[in-house]
Structure formats: C-alpha cells, structure tokens
Amino acid sequence: MKKKNLPAAGAEAKQAENRKEAESRRKAENRREAENRRKAENRREAENRRARNRNALRGGSYSLLISAVVLAILIAVNVFASALPANLTQYDISSSQLYSITSNTKVVVNALEEDVTIYWIVQSGEEDDIIENLLSRYESLSDHIEVVKRNPDVYPTFAE
C-alpha cells in the first residue's frame, strides 16, 4: 500500500478484513458441506453394503438350502436304487454268462423246503465281485436262502 493514500487505508483495510472474513466463512461453510456430503455418502455406502449383505444372506442361504435338498434327494435315489434286488438292477452281459444262474440251479433252488444259510467267509474289503454278485443272485432267487458274511478277523474260530 502506498503512503499517500493513508487516510483511505483504514477503510480499505477494514474492507479487506471484511472480505477475508466472508471468504473464511464461506470456506468453513464449504468444508462443512463437503463433510456432510462425505458423511451422507458413507452412510449411503454402508446402507448399500448392508443391503448387499442382506441380499447375499437371502440369496446364499436359499441357494445352499435348495442345494442341500437336491443333494439329499439324489442320495436317497441312489440308496433306493442300490437297495433293489440284484436281478432287477444288474444284467449279465459277459460272454460266458459268468453271472447268470442256469435253469438246473433254479429248479433246485425253487424246490428248497428248508432254510439254507450260506456263510461267506471273507475279510471285510476283500470281497470278490464275482462271488458277491452270484451270492446276491442266489439270495434273491429264493426266500429259503440267506447269505451271511463272516469276517475271519472278527470270528477267527468260526470255520472250526
């Protein structure tokens, strides 16, 4: 500021001060506004996140539940299928009819009048597929035949 304008200087200074004050007020206001905006944004975001989580909970639990139901149904179907008698589910397609029972055997088995128990002595997990298949066929052929598995590890003296 120049020296010769001194009388006016006071008024000018006041004006400048006023201006500065107004400016700082405006700035503070802006700051407050920005802060408010940020807060609102945060709030909105949190709400969004909560809504998303709510969606995830609803969708996810529905999806899990229905998957569990489907899995249970499919397991039940499998258990039911494996519980059916062997002559309904397993067909012999081997060239020497390895798994089929001849008509002579069928005549003998159908004429049985006493109960017959076939003891199959085998370690658990070592069962032969062919024998297992054949025995289950015998079992389903007649009510008088019962096949019982005996594990020699569990009953070591059974065969004596």
Added chain:
Amino acid sequence: MIAVLKHELRLYFHSLTAYVFGAFLLVFVGIGAMLYNIQAAVSNFEYVLSFSCLVFVVIVPILTMRVIAEERRQKTDQLLYSLPITTTQVIVGKYLALLAVYLIPLAIICLYPLIFAQFGEVYLPTSYGSILAFFVLGAALIALGVFISSLTENQGFAAGIGVAVILFNYYSVSLAEYVSSTAFGSLVVLCVAVLILAAVINHLTRNENLAYGIGFVLIAGMAVLYFVDSTKFEGLVPDIMTKLSLFERFYAFVNGVFDMTAIVYYLTVILFFLFLSVQSLEKRRYN
C-alpha cells in the same frame, strides 16, 4: 435353449476345441485297440475302453474349461443373464452342445467292434454295454467340468482344477487304501470337511454367525456321535472315497455286469453338477 445349443456348437466347430477333443479320444482309443485287439489278439473291445478311460483326465478339462469361464472373462455372461430364458436353460443348452461334441468321436468308436467282428468272434453285448457306460461316465465328468468352469473366470485355472479333480477321482480307490481308516482319522477328515463347508457358507451368505453356527453344530454332532459309538467312523473315509469314484463303477461294466445302479449314480452326478452350475451362475445376481 436351442439357440444356446446352436451357438455353442458353432463355436466348437469353428475353433479347434471339438477337433482336438475328438482327435485325442480317437488316438487314445486307437492305441488301446492296437495294443489289446491287434497285438495281444484279444477279442474283448471293453478292455480297450477300460484302458482308455484315463484319457478323460486330459480331454474333459480341455473341452469344458472355457464353457463358462470364458463368458465371464469377456463379460458376455451379462448377455446370458439378460436373455429371455432361464439360467437352467442356458446351462442345459451348453451341456447338450458338449455332449454332441463328445458323441461324434464316440459314434466312430462304435464302429470298431463291428470291424473287429469281421475278423474273429467279438461278443458284442459286452462291447456295446461298455461303450454305453463309457458314454455315461464321460457325460458325468463333463458335467463336473462345467461346474468347475463356472467357478472361475480363468480358463487355465478351470483346466488345472479339472485335471486335478478328475485325476484324484481316477486314483481315489487306490488312494483309499492309504488313507487312515481309524475312527479318529475319519473324525478329523470329516471335521476338516465341515470347516470347508462353513467357509463356503460364509462366502455365499456373507454372514459369519450363520457359518460359525452351522459349523459348530455339525462338529459338535459328530463329536457326540464319536463318543457314543466310535465304530461307526471306522473306515468311513476310505469307504466314501470308493463310493464317490466314477471310474470304479465303470469297471463293473467291463467285467460283464450291466449295473443299473451305476447308471443311476452317473445320472445323479450329472444332475447334481448341472444344478450346482446353475446355482453358481445365479450367485452373481445376489453376491
């Protein structure tokens, strides 16, 4: 569904995928036929199939790796969501296209027993029964591959995981002999499985309380069962591994038993994994 099927078929036959898949399958079955039927002069074609089912470990992931993963990477899956058909129809359409690609080399393989029958006695029921089982086995593995592809948007990742899972399934019966068959070992393995399940629940529902709750209840239930009757747990894990093996059930057909329970098992596996793929696609709507 038909539109998706047509589009996928065009995609497979305009790229190399279908040809690479078919070539691999035919080469492997051809090598098997040469080894068993020509060099060893065995007239059983089913042995060739039991030899060549190992090839699924490589070719099924090649076929299925891109089916959904690529859609995600290119963001074209958003178009699938906006189609006027349900997600189920999209998945079924894609799956049928994969089956068609798989059936073409199989139709060629179907001629082999007839060709061999010209030069000797081939027992055809076993051969064709085994080919049918081979088809259903492959179909089940393809369904598994579709599900794995729907989990990620990286093709390579989908293929890697697919190879690992199918290889594990292939060897699971031999591995079952080395897995701990004691009751405590089974309990530990099942607890780990429950923890994984809880992690999946947490990922899907974004709700930790639910995941902790279900995990805790299941583990507590198993612990109680273990202390009441620990014999129930003996040999449980090897048993489960043998039951889950897709390949083991196929060998019954090769041995000359057409086992309907195995067919039912394969069909349920197909249904289950296609269902999971639908759920996996639906997941993007809410998560």
